[in-house]
Amino acid sequence: MKKFWAVFVARNLEFFRDRSTLIFNLAFPIILILGFAYAFPSGGGTTFKVGVVGGMPAAGSAEDIPFLHFQHLQFLPYAGLATPLDRLAHDQIDMVIDFSKKEYYVNEASSNGYVLEKMFAAGDSSGGSFTAGAGSTGVFSQKTVSGTPIRYVDWLVPGVLGINILLGSLSGVGFVIVRYRRNGVLKRFKATPLSAFQFVSAQVLSRFFIVAFLSTVIFAGTDSVLHFRMAGSWALLALVNALAILCMISLGLVFSSRIKSEEAAGGIMNLITWPMMILSGVFFSLEGTPHAMQLASRAFPITYYIEASRAIMLDGAGLAKIAGDLGVLAAMTLAFLAAAAALFKWE
């Protein structure tokens, strides 16, 4: 334990005394969050999102209303009403149409919903001027929902924290161990009675402490200005964060287990991080994206972190609802740790 603690403390001192690294680690995500909050005060894009329950009508059928053929509308299929109505209530989609019950729903507080409702009716009164869609909206009855709109920044902040965890963990463990290996620090430790397990576990705990600290500071700092929505449990959010940090650190251990060159480490890190940042729903929802893209996102741990933390923060999800995400994160963590233990070399 003494050896473990000595290496843990030394690593923390090394990080916190490196002011440029510390400032960069804090500044980048804070600037990102504040920048997006300023640029997109209410939403991340201009496309209207319409949830569809009961399946999209066949082209030319009696239910194929002109509204379905308008430009700049994205139709998102849902199996049941509960999820799209919840999302409608939080302004995450703009309208829901239930073809089986001939009902449509709008959020009475949503400006997008107001515009969409006018478009919905306008298609029916156009006198068949549309090239497709002969059905009538007259048979649909309107229903409204209400709820607190979710700003884009509320939706975005779990993603940015996820990126911070991802980059902080991969670079903080992956790059550092590769650098230690290249410049001989690992060799120096190898010459002592310190075991590989003691060294690696000290690095993991040190990085866990650093990333958790930075994430807390970033969240608290931006929350004091932007007042994020927090519908769920803080303790559960902390648990998700802790598991995600461990998972990303373990991933960093895997890719750093044998590499000797920082250039190679940089290339591999780009290979890992960029797809995760693009395909994990950090900046935009994956709803409506191609199936292959959604399938690819399931391979990334950050996807499960973002899903779980958004569910807690935005929807107030409890442990049961995010248990699947937690399970996948835990399984990935164990798999990464096992791989790192099998692959790790001092030199």
Place this chain on the structure above:
Amino acid sequence: MNETAGPTPILEVRDLHKAYGKVKAVDGISFAVREGSCFGILGPNGAGKTTAIEVIETIHEPDSGTILYRGEAVSRSFKENIGIQFQDTSLQEFLTVRETLELFSKLYPKPRPIGEIIAACSLEEFIDRDNRKLSGGQRQRMLLGIALANDPDLLFLDEPTTGLDPHARRNFWRLVEGIKAQGKTVILTTHYMDEAEYLCDDIIVMDHGHIIESGKPRELLLKHFGEAVIRVPEAAVPAGAAFSCPSELEDGFVSFNCANTDSSLRELVSGGVDLAGISIERRNLDDLFLKLTGSGLD
């Protein structure tokens, strides 16, 4: 050097082999190190010195061979009994010298008190300085301090004074002398022959992974060159004169390798050699290596 009569050597190496691909970095070396001695491993770049020492330190696995510490095969606890100063090493950054020493001290079950290390390595003046901001000599002293963190019986120093100015080198020698005086055993690799002659009790000379000579420095010089070399102009030696000490012709001078300088001088005078222009030189380990390998030490 292979004979181990008398007390059990603190370290014994038998038929050690280590190859990297087709390159035999260490090719069947054997030697024994007496407790309390300073043992030098000499050789040019690529001779296999560092590979040999790092295999012995258990940093690398040998391909074959035996390493005995106090008569027993090295075990996991071997690392607790040895101190190592690598040829090239880096440390965790943003730590002071004191913090670095404390870090390494905590990695051993029986560390030497930090105060003793500071005194033994003369670290007082920069003990609270960032370890990145040390001069070459100060850095080597700190690395020596780290190597002493566990109060080792056996200390490995791999080219510890390379790159240091003469003053810093001399200071470092004095520290090593102090360590020897405490009864510690030192294994030293070095390029500097004056360093080996000054510090080492026994040496081996390696080339291409082999030991090509071994013994005490003074005895090796006597064996190969005699006590001294008497050089006289070729013209000063009577034609056909023969002498008991071996001689060779070099650049217009005849060099006599003398086992005993006084008797050789008397023999030369009685043999009619004109001593005008005479020079008497003592050969060093550089000369020995040149003779053994046909090339100078890098």
